[in-house]
Amino acid sequence: MENQPLESELDDAELVRLSLADPAQFSLIIARYKDRLLRYVRRLGASNLEDAEDILQDLFLKVYLNLNDFNQELKFSSWIYRIAHNESISHFRKRQARPEAYSIPLDTPGLQLLANDLALDRHVDAILRDEAVSKALMAIDPRHREIIILKFFEEKNYNEISDILKKPLGTVASLLNRAKKSLKETMPKEWHENK
Amino acid sequence: MQVELGQKIIDKIKADSLSPKPRWHFLVREWLVWMMGALALIVGAASVSVMRYLAENSSWAVQAPYGQTFAGWLLLSLPYFWLFLLGLFLWLFYYNLKHTKRGYRYPMIYVAGIALFGSILLGLAFYTLGVGSAIDGVLGRKAPLYAHVFNPHIDFWSAPEEGRLAGLVVAHVEGEDTFRLIDRKRGEWIVTYNPRDDIFVVVGQPLRAMGTISGEQSFEAVRIMRMRPGREYFQRFGPTVISVSGSGMHRNK
Structure with a gap:
């Protein structure tokens, strides 16, 4: 309890140092990241909350065991997102489960951002448009979906995406372009602003 | 649920005595x-x-x-x-x-x-x-x-009927323009050459010769060259140790 007011003042590297000294302090890292990572894991396609929590538990244990591998040249959030990404993919692979299409919680700001970037017709009903974008997102290649989720829903910049997916910046840029192109091609043609 | 999750992880760390890898x-x-x-x-x-x-x-x-x-x-x-x-x-x-x-x-x-x-x-x-x-x-x-895998040139230079002969010089008499050579099939050749190429004819060393077959197991070389890659390979075919004197060629087993 005494740590509560301090938590927001400490940076991630400091939390790592504290966790290495005392395992109980690791709860501060969990508290800081659990909501974001739970959302991210679900967006990647964890079919239900229970599954997502299983992944979250495994990934936090992995983070704890590998705390000494955290490289301070990297943002801690990029490092923990990388582990979350890898853990989710390996979980889907182990279960031989495809990420489930309609379980993904995609929030409106992210969908709006994406729709604007894709230059979709602004006169289309927002609810219809968001539904169509969500559906299209599930129809595209998983690698394309992953990068769109990071960019538009997790709001990561290119450097962070590069560190999370372990890909060079140039590859991130071209992958994102291809992902947007593929997503746009999946949308109804009459919704394209520049038809 | 989320408070539980955090606590669950800490409990597991403690129960299993987990610690970060060094x-x-x-x-x-x-x-x-x-x-x-x-x-x-x-x-x-x-x-x-x-x-x-x-x-x-x-x-x-x-x-x-x-x-x-x-x-x-x-x-x-x-x-x-x-x-x-x-x-x-x-x-x-x-x-x-x-x-x-x-x-x-x-x-x-x-x-x-x-x-x-x-x-x-x-x-x-x-x-x-x-x-x-x-x-x-x-x-x-x-x-x-x-010769097939590591050094493809050996095959190219082992075609006397096409004018290319490679092998180990096994005998040579100083001042004469012939020497004996053993090829990779252990065939023995008498090679006639231009004394201009004398420098390349060293007993116990392989060489490459360009020329024509002039008779049974005889080869007339118009040009002789060193054979550096594959030098050790041709040592496999030298059946004898050669000594050479001015009066003739001797083979010692």
């Missing part, structure tokens, strides 16, 4: 990846040094008179095994570099370029230090299928 574990792993990468680069460079060494036996200018096109000569002369080995170890270098902590940040084209130019530069340095010659020597003495 820093040295990651340092050793990173060091191993770098070492594997460096090793891959060294093996790739060794391949380059052998290829450069093998090129000493390969010249289109020499082979063109046999009616060979440049493309044909290239196809025949390419050291496929060494190229394959170089490709394999370039890929291993690339793979290891990409798996270092920061390796993923470098574009593939840069890493591949560094691997290729690094191997070539290091390989040429190895060549000048005699690494290519040493590797060829060891393989020439021991390796099965040497």
Whole structure:
């Protein structure tokens, strides 16, 4: 309890140092990241909350065991997102489960951002448009979906995406372009602003 | 639920007495990846040094008179095994570099370029230090299928009916323009040559001769050249130790 007011003042590297000294302090890292990572894991396609929590538990244990591998040249959030990404993919692979299409919680700001970037017709009903974008997102290649989720829903910049997916910046840029192109091609043609 | 999750993780850490892997574990792993990468680069460079060494036996200018096109000569002369080995170890270098902590940040084209130019530069340095010659020597003495796999030029130079003869000089009389040579099929030849090429005729050493068959197991050479790559390989066919005196040739078992 005494740590509560301090938590927001400490940076991630400091939390790592504290966790290495005392395992109980690791709860501060969990508290800081659990909501974001739970959302991210679900967006990647964890079919239900229970599954997502299983992944979250495994990934936090992995983070704890590998705390000494955290490289301070990297943002801690990029490092923990990388582990979350890898853990989710390996979980889907182990279960031989495809990420489930309609379980993904995609929030409106992210969908709006994406729709604007894709230059979709602004006169289309927002609810219809968001539904169509969500559906299209599930129809595209998983690698394309992953990068769109990071960019538009997790709001990561290119450097962070590069560190999370372990890909060079140039590859991130071209992958994102291809992902947007593929997503746009999946949308109804009459919704394209520049038809 | 989320409070429970955090507590559950801390409880599990405590119950299973889990502790973070030590820093040295990651340092050793990173060091191993770098070492594997460096090793891959060294093996790739060794391949380059052998290829450069093998090129000493390969010249289109020499082979063109046999009616060979440049493309044909290239196809025949390419050291496929060494190229394959170089490709394999370039890929291993690339793979290891990409798996270092920061390796993923470098574009593939840069890493591949560094691997290729690094191997070539290091390989040429190895060549000048005699690494290519040493590797060829060891393989020439021991390796099965040497002439087919490691040194494709041996086959090209083992076609006396087409005017190319390679083998080990087993006897030579000073002042005479003939010597005896054993080819890779252990056939013995009497070779007549121009004394201008005397410098290349050394008993116990292999050579290459261009010319024509002049009789049964006789060859008239118009040009004689050293055979450096494959030198050790031809030692396999020397059945005797040769001593030469001014009065004649003697073979000692």
